[in-house]
Amino acid sequence: MTDDAAEKPRTLVGERVPVRIGLVGCGVVGTGILQLLRDNRRAIEARLGAPIEVVAIAVRDASKARDEIVPSELVTEDALSIATHPDVDVVVEVMGGIEVAGAVVKKALEEGKHVVTANKALLAEEGDALLELAEARRVDLYFEAAVAGGIPILRVLREGLASDRIVALRGIVNGTSNYILSRMRDAGLGFATALGEAQEKGYAEADPTLDVNGGDATHKLAILATLAYGARVHPSQVHTEGIDRVSAVDMQFAERFGYVIKPLAVARPIGEGADGPRALDLRVHPALVPERSVLASIHGALNAVFVEGAMLGPCLMSGPGAGAEPTAMSVVSDIVDVGRNMLAGAHSRVPTRAFHGASLEEIPVQPIEAHRARYYLRFAVEDRAGVLARIAGVLGGFDVSIEQMVQTEDGDRKATLVMLTHEAKEGDLRMALEEIARLNYCQEPPAMLRLEDDA
Ligand SMILES: NC(=O)c1ccc[n+]([C@@H]2O[C@H](COP(=O)([O-])OP(=O)(O)OC[C@H]3O[C@@H](n4cnc5c(N)ncnc54)[C@H](OP(=O)(O)O)[C@@H]3O)[C@@H](O)[C@H]2O)c1
Structure with missing residues (x-):
């Protein structure tokens, strides 16, 4: 030629x-x-x-x-x-x-x-x-x-919403992760068993690493954020956590608090003015969403993207994400x-x-330490007097206050403390958890998951 x-x-x-x-x-x-x-x-x-x-x-x-x-x-x-x-x-x-x-x-x-x-x-x-x-x-x-x-979400962002401002975009964009978490919740399966089932059914790749570590969802969120906000976004800018850190016991406790754990991809503008957003909040991680929220009802290998337009309001699209x-x-x-x-x-x-x-702009991405949310915390501790007061004291010292709590006695002088916090800054919470993890009656590192109350 x-x-x-x-x-x-x-x-x-x-x-x-x-x-x-x-x-x-x-x-x-x-x-x-x-x-x-x-x-x-x-x-x-x-x-x-x-x-x-x-x-x-x-x-x-x-x-x-x-x-x-x-x-x-x-x-x-x-x-x-x-x-x-x-x-x-x-x-x-x-x-x-x-x-x-x-x-x-x-x-x-x-x-x-x-x-x-x-x-x-x-x-x-x-x-x-x-x-x-x-x-x-x-x-x-x-x-x-x-x-x-199969969900025509890019066409919707590009054409259907061409005159709107996107206030938030939250999606379940990896069907394998959604299938695994759905089976852990509905059938009480452990993570490894649910993953094996997803592979047998052909949902997961032979090498499921990018599905379960959040990498695949991060690739997709980078594309979605570009179309939603006119920003150049590289996957390395997205705070990414996989679903492999979720245990069946977290599923059960989440349910007791009225939540479901879902594999979320979130893109939100922060501090929006006439010139567009000051920063972007970009995250891929498992999160607790209220059980009555629209994303809680997206089961199995289905995908969904929930877009909130300043003019349109909330809009949900769901359907098969692969096949x-x-x-x-x-x-x-x-x-x-x-x-x-x-x-x-x-x-x-x-x-x-x-x-x-x-x-297209280079919009800064908010560091995860600046993220503010309510949090789910689980501590496996020695069952003895003063432990709860000590943990609450450390959290309080970092401006993290407890909103709800349940305690189970697990026998053999072991107990599980599970809490939902009030809204806190993630950087503060992380410092508190590091200090708590060093206490000698903490038997394993504390589990922490974010709540996404607006999902
Ligand atoms: N599967 C899904 O549900 C799905 C959903 C959304 C997006 N996608 C994307 O779609 C793409 C394809 O996925 P797939 O599931 O169809 O993959 P696949 O079944 O593994 O097929 C890949 C095809 O590419 C060919 N190929 C690989 N390397 C090649 C090379 N160097 N030169 C020429 N041909 C080569 C393979 O040839 P052989 O047949 O000879 O091995 C095969 O025909 C991927 O980017 C995937 O992320 C897939």
């Missing part, structure tokens, strides 16, 4: 020709895309105004047995060749990972091809550079499936959008980060 041609985005203005796609990856999502394109062909063509045609497919191992829907004559092991393929208008990256996928997406954009991707890790790590390249080349880079699978069909639906809807833009000659009409690149 010549340099001249590379600079021109693919356009189909006034034509009724196929929108030609190249699939990079043909696993769970890629195969789902082929099936959806076959099953919904008529409706898609009627909505787009042109057919979608698959002209090339890249996989890692071409000799692998595949679903009969995969046309073997289109298959190649050279992923980068899709980015330079002369007949491909839209590169659809559904292979995952960062290095090769990033190189393919970058090359495709440089070639003036539009890109649709489901790769949240790539976007969270390299999204800024790739989106800037797409803007410079005036091509579309869409990524709806990267966040909350071949919901994810493929999301990817193909993006292809339809890109195809519509091609047919209208209107590439990059809607900025894919909701805000034009030049207006």
